[in-house]
Amino acid sequence: MTEQEIIASIALTQIPGVGSVGARNLINAVGSAEKIFSHHAELTQIVPGITPRMMEMLSSPQALLRAEAEFSFAQKNKINCITINDEAYPSRLRECPDAPVALFFKGNTDMNALRVINMVGTRNATDYGQRICRDFLADLKALCPDVLVVSGLAYGIDIHAHRGALNNGLSTIGVLAHGLDRIYPSVHRKTAIDMLENGGLLTEFLSETNPDRQNFVKRNRIVAGMSDATIVVESAVKGGALITADIAQSYHRDCFAFPGRVADEFSIGCNNLIKDNKAALILSAEDFVKAMCWDADSKAVPVAVQRQLFVDLTEEEQIVVDILQENGDSQINSLVVEADMPVNKMNTILFELEMKGVVRVLAGGMYQLL
Known part of the structure; x- marks a missing residue:
């Protein structure tokens, strides 16, 4: 995630009246937080119902200046600024309609634990x-x-x-x-x-x-x-x-x-x-x-599936299987990045692999190769 996108995401949280849901809707409509500010004059054509007051606030440098100051504070204090499209963002939280578009984290753990x-x-x-x-x-x-x-x-x-x-x-x-x-x-x-x-x-x-x-x-x-x-x-x-x-x-x-x-x-x-x-x-x-339904018995040995017997995998399905074989259990966001595929296509591929008994879904949206 670029520094400009992080700062723009933080700035978006400082616009009165936008809120978490509104901020996320704007990002989805325009494509990124950075574009919301750099193309604010065109928002009336892209986002129906946007108010003149909000347009005025987006054109003001105040929110971006505050965001830049916060970004500097975070860097100085070794705080991670995480935007909603970052891989490190809690994936479970991302599923919620009112999830914040920016989070600040200081620590050393994976928020996407199993x-x-x-x-x-x-x-x-x-x-x-x-x-x-x-x-x-x-x-x-x-x-x-x-x-x-x-x-x-x-x-x-x-x-x-x-x-x-x-x-x-x-x-x-x-x-x-x-x-x-x-x-x-x-x-x-x-x-x-x-x-x-x-x-x-x-x-x-x-x-x-x-x-x-x-x-x-x-x-x-x-x-x-x-x-x-x-x-x-x-x-x-x-x-x-x-x-x-x-x-x-x-x-x-x-x-x-x-x-x-x-x-x-x-x-x-x-x-x-x-x-x-x-x-x-x-x-x-x-x-x-x-x-x-958490299988906590570490001694349990899953039944091995001989993947070489699956001769009906498509080329794209095989790419996903290879990634899982190399990286182990992975979330869909990681698979999308590794495979360089759109998320909607990845969803379809994972569904087909699940139906074929090649992968299974674990808690937290993790996918495991069988």
Whole structure:
């Protein structure tokens, strides 16, 4: 991704009234964020309904200047600026209609890990909730050692999820409701620094952005969107964890909850999720792994398929098979780049290969050669 495209993508987030959905629609209509600014005078012909006020904002240098300053800040502080079309962008999040067009990441983990979960809950975690985080992640490490754990670095369940992941050698990402020029709450700075060594910090917000109330809801959609499943550990009758669960459902992602005693204040939310069939009840990591159909038995040996017996592969199908054979499990974006094919053609080829029993789809949109 070019520096100009990154800066233009950041600038697009600074145009009032555009929003994540509008920004993505503009990029899809014009072809790139850079073209939106360089060809803004032609937008009325390309994008029906674009307002004069938006045209005025796009023609102003203000947003681009702010974006250039943010890009310089990111480079100075070794922060990765990731646009929505980058291969490093969380592919699960990209599937969501309101995904941010630009993200800022500092860390060392792959956000497109094979298995990604988020653990969320009340800021007033009880001993019961803390024990669930600790035991669940220890058991999950034994069953699925490659899981990436996402949460919001907040008080309570969030921070215990991050610490439980670190204690068990699992990568963990904290999604922030502010820029990467600060850590909120500041008492979690030590954990945040530790996460940079095995995970990282992620945000859509520019530096100098305060952790205002509305930003936490925006943060929650990233937590839900970049994960295969949401796990609610403890929640009162209202709270951010329930918002994350609702968002996960709207994205058609799996949602789970640990039950609690009916009289416990911080179990009411979880019990209601289960009662209303908005979340599946789990009691252990084993329950979760079975529900997700994640084959965690590393000793299981898949039945080998003699690919040389497939004589009906087309030339393009063979190209994809060769790439998978050389690179191993791959996401569609990687295959598109390697094969130099349009994404719609790659979708068709992968579907045909799946029907022929040559590949299978894994969690996270990964394709595996059989």
